[in-house]
Amino acid sequence: MKQMLTGNTAAAWGARLADVDYIPAFPITPQTEIIETLAQWAAAGEIPARFVTLDSEHSMLTAGGAAAAAGARVFTATSSQGLLYGFELLYTVAGWRVPFVLVNVSRGLASPITLEPDHNDVLAARDSGCLQIHAETCQEVFDSILMAYRIAEDPRVLLPVIVNLDGFSLSFTREPVELPAVAAASIYLGEYAPGHAWIRGERPMAQGVAVLGGAVYSYFRYQMQLAAENALTVHEEAAAAFETMFGRRYGLVDGYRLDDAELVLVMSNSFATKGRAAVDLARSEGVRLGLLRLRLLRPFPREAIRRALAGRRAVAVIDQNLSIGLGGITVGEVAHALYAERDRPPLLSYVGGLGGKEISDQEFRRIVSDLMLAAATGETPPPRLLFTAAEARQMQTLLSIAGKEGAG
């Protein structure tokens, strides 16, 4: 049966149907609805999990990692500044090789402080050892959390997984979500019975121990890399089992009208829905445009991306993030995936949607015309920061109120 759920409530249901043992929490906009929902269920005895509010995200992630190191199935959630406040732990607990699921509700990073989404927060964590699944819809948020536990707990992986959803545009948007029966979810996941990490009186174990020397350190870091690579296979297995049980299939990447596409937009998360609309609009005008949505960001599915983009006439990556001094983050990763491909298309780079900024039809049109020109000439235009004339005029008004006329 389908219910109308916000992205946040879908995330809470993911934790509930994963039958988690422990939920360390700390509130931050726009994640709060997730932990409020879970807190109410825990208080009412509707879920057996223990819910505890910590003193910070740093403590929250420590408690979560430590509980997982003691053998509990752990769920937690944060956003933006909270993710950064707990950043040290992302690396630390990933190194403990403890599987747990962290939902990040994406929100632009200060400064200036804001509330609406972009992906600088979650992408800052891309080197941490936490795997990353980025969701486009509320259904995908729920489904990805179930899949995330299955992937994280697989003995070939044993790494935390971050499931990302966009603040506001997904966290507070209601969409129909199909929730499985408790028993079905339980069969899909099975019980978490760690064979590698525990804290027990009868079987003492030292975890998180120091190492001396680069070779020992490298060994353990390489183990994490190999485990993350294993997650590509494990994701496909988890996706196949998920489809068998629940009828929905998720790939490493997601394509829309890609089959005969000559030109491709690459996007991620909920703004990919705007990309789909742009594809439909272009198609109605006879342009063979398609969309590739990045879903699994870590491990980075290089081969799937190479296959999806090889032979296209031009590709535009729209990064909803900005690495200051570099530009878009994922365009470089996509380029890496394509570099060894003989038949690689011109790769155009756009930054847009920062702090939830709209990406308008007009901007998509500009990108499509750039793509057509690049396809025709083989030339790649310089990276662009999307900003419309109307937005520039609005900004001039604000600047003049601030007494900064003539600036900008």
Add this chain to the structure above:
Amino acid sequence: MSRELAAYRNLKDISREEFILPGTSVCGGCGGMEALRLAAKVLGDRVVYVNAAGCFTLLAVFPYTPFRGSWLYTTMGSAPAGAQGVRDALDVLIARGKVRPEDDVQVVVVAGDGATYDMALSSTSGAIWRNLDFWYFCYDNESYGNTGAQASSATPYGARTPTTLGAERRKDLFEIWRAHRPAYLATVSPRYPVDLSRKFEKAKRFKGPKLFLAAAPCPTGWEFDPAKTLDYGRLQVETGLFPLKEAVGDGPVVHTYAPAKRRPVEEYLRGQGRFRHLFEPVKQAALIARIQEDVDRYWARVEA
């Protein structure tokens, strides 16, 4: 007096069994290690030590651990939150029948003063506020010992460090902790093993935060002969600089040992490299007098 407490009358009553095995990389003469070794004799092997970054982080270096119990290194600032996660996990897993009750362990934070007095105050405060059932063992060597004895907010007035000249008084961590009304808190010294053992034994009665501030004379950081660790441990207490005391819940602070006649602080300061500038090239009588006045004022309040 309970049977257990009566059991610690003198040194012979302390277990000869070791729960932290020798061969670690801590410095020779480490006072903190001696205090932890004594504490472990009371705590036993059904424990997990949740560690914050500091000297003791190098106790467990892959593939070795000296502990007969478990160990989890966390970060510098969040060991109490790690204790929270472990305690909560064991509680919920036992309640759900996933862990046998006999597999339960006591959760013990092990952290130095650098973490305890500063970076971990937030996570400690939270853990005490939630009445977490855990132990906190702070080995107080009055500096960031592992990085070369730079000043922490536990560094005493007058001590020169690689980063300061000793102009600040140390924080009163005992009172900061006590303001939270934990189930039990105490100061201990490795030179007073019976007092230390009795306090750990007594704390077993209480469910909730059990907090210990352990004097940790540090030959490396304080610059004295490692053979003299316990001499300085004794002087630290006999001068009155490190009072041995305890408090239960919101009850009064009880001094478990009050030196009958306090030794002059000068006896303690002299001979430590970190205080050498108080004596050479010329004696800084005013500074030494100020340290003495601080101690005298403290004990005047205690004895009033």
